[in-house]
Amino acid sequence: MKNRKFELPFHIVKRDTMPLWKSLAVRVAAIVISLLLCSVLSVLLINKSPLVFFETMFKAVFSRDILIWQFAKDTAVLLCIALAITPAFRMRFWNIGAEGQTLIGALAAVTVAFYLGESLPNGILLIVMFAAAVLAGGLWGFLPAVFKAKWNANETLFTLMMNYVAMELVNFCISVWVQSGSGVLTPLSVGHLPTVLNSYFLLIAIVLVITVIIHIYLRQTKQGYEISVVGESENTARYVGIEVNKVIIRTMIISGAICGIAGFLIVGALDHTVSAESTVGGLGFIAIMVSWLAKFNPLAMIGTSAFITFLRRGTKNLAIRAAFPDIVVGTVLFFIIGCEFFINYKIKFRKANTTDKGGKA
Amino acid sequence: MFKKILSICLAVVMIASLCAVMTSCGETKDDFKLGVILLHDEASTYDLNFIEAVERAKTELGLTEDQVIYKKGIPESNACYEAAVELVGMGCDIIFADSFGHEEFMLKAAKEFTDVEFCHATGTMAHTEKLDNFHNAFASIYEGRFLAGVAAGLKINEMINSGKITADKAKMGYVGAHPYAEVISGYTSFYLGAKSVCPTVTMDVQFTGSWYDEIKEKDAATALINNGCILISQHADSMGAPTVCEEKNVPNVSYNGSTVASCPNTFIVSSKIDWTPYFVYIYNQFTKGEAIAADWTGTIATGSVVLSEVNTKAAAAGTVEKLDEVKAKLTAGELHVFDASTFTIGGNAVTSYKADVDTDSAFTPDTEVIEGGVFYESKFRSAPYFDARIDGITCLN
Numbered sequence: 122m123k124n125r126k127f128e129l130p131f132h133i134v135k136r137d138t139m140p141l142w143k144s145l146a147v148r149v150a151a152i153v154i155s156l157l158l159c160s161v162l163s164v165l166l167i168n169k170s171p172l173v174f175f176e177t178m179f180k181a182v183f184s185r186d187i188l189i190w191q192f193a194k195d196t197a198v199l200l201c202i203a204l205a206i207t208p209a210f211r212m213r214f215w216n217i218g219a220e221g222q223t224l225i226g227a228l229a230a231v232t233v234a235f236y237l238g239e240s241l242p243n244g245i246l247l248i249v250m251f252a253a254a255v256l257a258g259g260l261w262g263f264l265p266a267v268f269k270a271k272w273n274a275n276e277t278l279f280t281l282m283m284n285y286v287a288m289e290l291v292n293f294c295i296s297v298w299v300q301s302g303s304g305v306l307t308p309l310s311v312g313h314l315p316t317v318l319n320s321y322f323l324l325i326a327i328v329l330v331i332t333v334i335i336h337i338y339l340r341q342t343k344q345g346y347e348i349s350v351v352g353e354s355e356n357t358a359r360y361v362g363i364e365v366n367k368v369i370i371r372t373m374i375i376s377g378a379i380c381g382i383a384g385f386l387i388v389g390a391l392d393h394t395v396s397a398e399s400t401v402g403g404l405g406f407i408a409i410m411v412s413w414l415a416k417f418n419p420l421a422m423i424g425t426s427a428f429i430t431f432l433r434r435g436t437k438n439l440a441i442r443a444a445f446p447d448i449v450v451g452t453v454l455f456f457i458i459g460c461e462f463f464i465n466y467k468i469k470f471r472k473a474n475t476t477d478k479g480g481k482a
Numbered sequence: 483m484f485k486k487i488l489s490i491c492l493a494v495v496m497i498a499s500l501c502a503v504m505t506s507c508g509e510t511k512d513d514f515k516l517g518v519i520l521l522h523d524e525a526s527t528y529d530l531n532f533i534e535a536v537e538r539a540k541t542e543l544g545l546t547e548d549q550v551i552y553k554k555g556i557p558e559s560n561a562c563y564e565a566a567v568e569l570v571g572m573g574c575d576i577i578f579a580d581s582f583g584h585e586e587f588m589l590k591a592a593k594e595f596t597d598v599e600f601c602h603a604t605g606t607m608a609h610t611e612k613l614d615n616f617h618n619a620f621a622s623i624y625e626g627r628f629l630a631g632v633a634a635g636l637k638i639n640e641m642i643n644s645g646k647i648t649a650d651k652a653k654m655g656y657v658g659a660h661p662y663a664e665v666i667s668g669y670t671s672f673y674l675g676a677k678s679v680c681p682t683v684t685m686d687v688q689f690t691g692s693w694y695d696e697i698k699e700k701d702a703a704t705a706l707i708n709n710g711c712i713l714i715s716q717h718a719d720s721m722g723a724p725t726v727c728e729e730k731n732v733p734n735v736s737y738n739g740s741t742v743a744s745c746p747n748t749f750i751v752s753s754k755i756d757w758t759p760y761f762v763y764i765y766n767q768f769t770k771g772e773a774i775a776a777d778w779t780g781t782i783a784t785g786s787v788v789l790s791e792v793n794t795k796a797a798a799a800g801t802v803e804k805l806d807e808v809k810a811k812l813t814a815g816e817l818h819v820f821d822a823s824t825f826t827i828g829g830n831a832v833t834s835y836k837a838d839v840d841t842d843s844a845f846t847p848d849t850e851v852i853e854g855g856v857f858y859e860s861k862f863r864s865a866p867y868f869d870a871r872i873d874g875i876t877c878l879n
Binding site: 185187188191292296299300301302303304305307308391392394396398399400402437438442443444 | 520522523524525553554555557558559560561564567568571582583586587659660661662663664665666691692838843844845869
């Protein structure tokens, strides 16, 4: 019997590189369409005109000075975590443990403040808190890196599990510290970062400095170059004499340490306490998209983290379920990732019984 | 023709309802605004209970849609302070927060915005902080739990009498969130209610370490049932425990509202705090220009502690009548939930107990709370402070 081959009415071909303006236009279009879709969704949920959706969004983010400061602060915290995972991601080391690395940094800072807060002057206390957070975050990056380098353990699963270890450690510490058993550690009165202008400015400034440093580190230094080479091809890296294992471990320590700084900033400038659920609250995962959207470029990440923060803060006030901001961010990301397909590939439809060669007579 | 009549009718109804809305507006203080900060949203039975109370108060007071602003999904972090600041900026006169861990961040906002009233449910610090604009509130929910416990005890008696179990197998299970006074006071009052009608009953308690974790609550309920518990109650905010009970056909006494819709065969009764009287109270005090109490405790008498309808399909016969009888005794003050003659600690009778009423970082017990043989809960502050581990109850973790 003769096999009749089923053919789809279209096939997919790789595109030549699209001109920059065109690919940007596709991305902007994707964002616009996704936001329109979200506004339609909001109409279905709160029964108000789609314009209310956009109006509420801008009002929630930009209508007053304090809101703009909070927006900048949220952007900075997200940016800091995104910066942290970027060196690892450029190396194709899929570190999805930023949540835990940040949380363990926060826990370390709180631990120092809890036990040494009374005996150290605030300036020295802050330095010790900072050092502890960096060490703890670095350790949380170091462990999966060693297992990857020595035994090729899957880094995605390993870093993911380290998140839960950090969360349970936080719960454990709180159960020891808070004897009433409420599970809530009252914010500490010591170890607060000094207020410059307001309680947010210093945090924002520190993150901007880190942004510049990471940018220079990745673009201008030998170590940054090694990260890129390892990311492109481990074999090439070995061939040119790069010690791949060393690069992996070093980069992950840096990654975790910057997460630790983010944890320190959250504790020192904002929360003054730690909680497995509230302190990082999923930012470690959102940061992955911030980094990816910016194509792992630290400066571009200022824009992408501001964009995601805008979506999250803007949709909070729509009096819909608490999950609505996540739905909006998810929808927009879905369209952005989806449009990458159309930037890289095109769909060709077949004409009946003819083979499309793509050429023109 | 029919369509025409229908559309005319609809138009009339719409105009009428619009008029109704407009006139009701005229009676209230138009520029009053209430801000409500919620830890989760409608998916949590705890937060849903607050949302429903606010909506009832809104209707009762004739407030319009935009006079109440909700902030849902606000974690127990600086985000709570930021939400409060935002609500101040939106013109709120009273800001309310519903979760224990919100307290410090509400306090921070209260100190900064002295012309706005801050009300916090379940908190402990208002009576020692002594700010004019920071208030705690709770209700004597232990009375509701005691009644729910009576219903549980009657159900167990029915199981014993029908020969389904023997009296020595009468063990209940309880899924608790965190091992602190609010939960301990709750499960103890529930247990004492059951014991008041079924003297042989014992109870196992399993904590989840979280206020809302459906998987952990399911696991805890399953473990308790596998350990021989023949009736389950819970103090955690998801549908985890009731769902498991319905699946395994184990009777369940619920909290924060009836779960009869999802659990028609196993739901017996539910106790809850109805926050409506409190919202009405703070609104009235505010509009009259009078001070809101620093520490407000709702009771059965204020309508703050209520029981849901008893599900006669699952409850023992005569439950409704018995509950009415006990409720009348509680309201009249003839019966005390924590009557020290009804329980022992470590085999010993209890004549004196110091509780940690004034919150401090070392959690020092500071106040004698037993007077005339009765442990007086919610007397020295609204939030519960009964944290004794009494005999008959085993904490598994």
